[in-house]
Amino acid sequence: MARLVFLGRLTDLAGCAELEVAPGPLETVLAGLDPALALALLDERVRIALNGDLIGDRGVVLAAGDELAFLPPVSGG
């Protein structure tokens, strides 16, 4: 299995901080989620980090054991 991690308001939207998902292309993984959550995760202001490293490309394929984090804009002030 792979793991999705949701930060900030995405935690509330997902209803959990982490979610175990089957490995595979990110677009396939997202297609299996609640559509409102999937849409929020595709927001271009939400950055993603694969196993702790920020990546720019959302065409990622998740392998077993991977952790993909979704990072909305930080709160500042």
Added chain:
Amino acid sequence: MARLVFLGRLTDLAGCAELEVAPGPLETVLAGLDPALALALLDERVRIALNGDLIGDRGVVLAAGDELAFLPPVSGG
């Protein structure tokens, strides 16, 4: 009697922090001091305060009980 107060390096030059002097015009008081000290007290960078208030005029006449302080430039930094 009146009192002269010497601050900073003037303390060393006067050999004391305070000096009792007879009341009278400042120029008369200074004439009674060691000439090197009197010269240093007349340095225009040395400000003077009469009874705790800065004054600009050195033509002051000291009355009994007056305190006249000589303030060299402060040390800063």
Added chain:
Amino acid sequence: MADDVRLLTAAFDPAEELRRFTAAHPSAGGVVSFLGQVRQDDAVEALELQHYGPLTLPGMERLAGIVHSRWALDGILILHRSGVMRPAEPIVLVAAASRHRRDSFAAADFAMDHLKAESWFWKREQTGGVWRWIEPRPQDYADLDRWI
């Protein structure tokens, strides 16, 4: 490296931390510090900061390195809370020690602007029993522009 960067998940004592930091830098003429705390008079009942392990502390350490290389410092301290905090509880403590005070002032100011605008923390506040996530403010980005 005389830097001390920590992500804390429990309450800390800023006065003691500052005493320790100052004692560790006896050759510094000056120490500038910034302490941020949860304001007590707002309607806010609690504040929660969320962090992401793999990114948050490494980002703070990278910031400390940048600050240290930009000014002539004896050392820098960056402590930041994560988790739930109540009014008057400390959130962040930044301190810079240097020979000349101008360096410490600029370093602490720079570190705070960048911590606030760029660190990986997500904040929510509880008001009237309801939690609400805080969005970034334009002011945070304007603060950063001062250093370009």
Added chain:
Amino acid sequence: MADDVRLLTAAFDPAEELRRFTAAHPSAGGVVSFLGQVRQDDAVEALELQHYGPLTLPGMERLAGIVHSRWALDGILILHRSGVMRPAEPIVLVAAASRHRRDSFAAADFAMDHLKAESWFWKREQTGGVWRWIEPRPQDYADLDRWI
């Protein structure tokens, strides 16, 4: 008036003073402080600050009033030693508490520049057993020009 201005003739504990000041201003989001201490690694064995009673503390109080009126502060703290100090002993502690951190940074910075350049203190240092009076440096006046 939430200002605290003191001229101290004996050693003080900056960490405790800062703890007290911070606790007195729970509605301030931020507290900026500057602590100046006698440097330990110089050849200087001791430092003495001399003050003049009728002018020094009143001047510090006037400065606090100016700072308070110039920035939006919850309070300001100005503590300054007089007398003989040894290496690593605190000399001066300035702190400013405010809702927005930019005000505290500017207020503490301004207060330090003016304390250093304009306060009625005369300083001498002991090196190799010999005391030497310190003259003002051009840098102190340049610091003031930043605020005009």
